[in-house]
Amino acid sequence: MPRSVHRIVVRLDHLLEARGMTLTELAQRIGITIANLSVLKNGRARAVRFSTLTAICEVLDCEPGDVLALERD
Amino acid sequence: MPVTVAKDSSAAAAPGRAVRIARAGLTASLFGAALYLGAITVDTAVGLLSGGDRPLGGQSLELPAQVPPEQLALPPGYERAGWMGVTATIQDPDGAALAAAWAVQAGPAALGVAVLWLLRRVVDTVRAGAPFEVTNLARLRTIGSLLLLGAPLLELGSAAVRSATLGWLPAATFGDVAAAGPRLPLAALLAGLGVHVLAAVFAEGLRLREDVEATI
Numbered sequence: 682m683p684r685s686v687h688r689i690v691v692r693l694d695h696l697l698e699a700r701g702m703t704l705t706e707l708a709q710r711i712g713i714t715i716a717n718l719s720v721l722k723n724g725r726a727r728a729v730r731f732s733t734l735t736a737i738c739e740v741l742d743c744e745p746g747d748v749l750a751l752e753r754d
Numbered sequence: 755m756p757v758t759v760a761k762d763s764s765a766a767a768a769p770g771r772a773v774r775i776a777r778a779g780l781t782a783s784l785f786g787a788a789l790y791l792g793a794i795t796v797d798t799a800v801g802l803l804s805g806g807d808r809p810l811g812g813q814s815l816e817l818p819a820q821v822p823p824e825q826l827a828l829p830p831g832y833e834r835a836g837w838m839g840v841t842a843t844i845q846d847p848d849g850a851a852l853a854a855a856w857a858v859q860a861g862p863a864a865l866g867v868a869v870l871w872l873l874r875r876v877v878d879t880v881r882a883g884a885p886f887e888v889t890n891l892a893r894l895r896t897i898g899s900l901l902l903l904g905a906p907l908l909e910l911g912s913a914a915v916r917s918a919t920l921g922w923l924p925a926a927t928f929g930d931v932a933a934a935g936p937r938l939p940l941a942a943l944l945a946g947l948g949v950h951v952l953a954a955v956f957a958e959g960l961r962l963r964e965d966v967e968a969t970i
Contacts (some may be wrong), residue, residue: 704775
């Protein structure tokens with residue numbers, strides 16, 4: 682089965698900068714490791730759980746569409 | 755909010771017991787096969803050095819052979835199809851005969867040790883809760899190839915050695931005697947195919963595990 686290729690971009694950098702929050706603080710507040718959050722931020726994740734997305738949106742007070750975007754050609 | 759996953763304790767306990775039993779069985783079998791391989795090797799080596807007198811085998815050597823059915827004194831109404839397997843005893847075997855007998859016995863034993871060793875390593879990863887590793891893929895494929903290729907080659911080699919040693923068999927006054935011919939190692943071939951299929955399953959498991967680990 683071929684691995685899926687996606688064009689989803691994770692815009693955590695912009696949101697963290699806008700909220701004045703560090704990646705470490707976000708990781709602590711949503712309850713996942715900094716390593717996993719880095720994987721997500723750097724676009725190396727293959728999927729995101731709804732529970733993780735919910736926690737991120739609650740902490741950063743944003744919508745899922747603010748966190749994820751489709752990179753158009 | 756941390757995400758927790760409830761574990762099914764009953765499902766976790768059952769595979770654990772089976773895996774422990776399997777590992778114990780594999781360990782015992784591996785020990786037995788290695789002990790057998792070591793014993794026949796030392797026994798043959800001592801025999802070669804002492805002019806044929808082996809501590810375990812003594813001064814005689816047993817080789818498989820076959821006799822035709824017409825040489826069997828069967829009662830009326832009883833018959834046998836095909837040649838019958840017998841064991842021929844060679845008294846005071848020379849070095850060549852000892853080495854040939856060792857080769858016929860050591861080959862399958864060494865194959866067994868290799869397969870059991872690799873299989874035990876796979877079971878160890880299952881016990882550790884991380885079976886879907888690239889190393890296990892390689893181990894399973896190696897086991898499958900050893901069985902698919904090694905077993906038939908060993909059988910052909912053993913048959914060749916038995917044919918070559920036909921002249922060492924004791925003289926038969928009743929008629930023809932032949933060396934035991936090669937037999938198709940069907941069980942090993944089927945097991946080898948099965949293990950290769952299992953390797954394909956593990957490959958998919960590895961892919962799924964990587965997907966899960968990359969899911970945040």
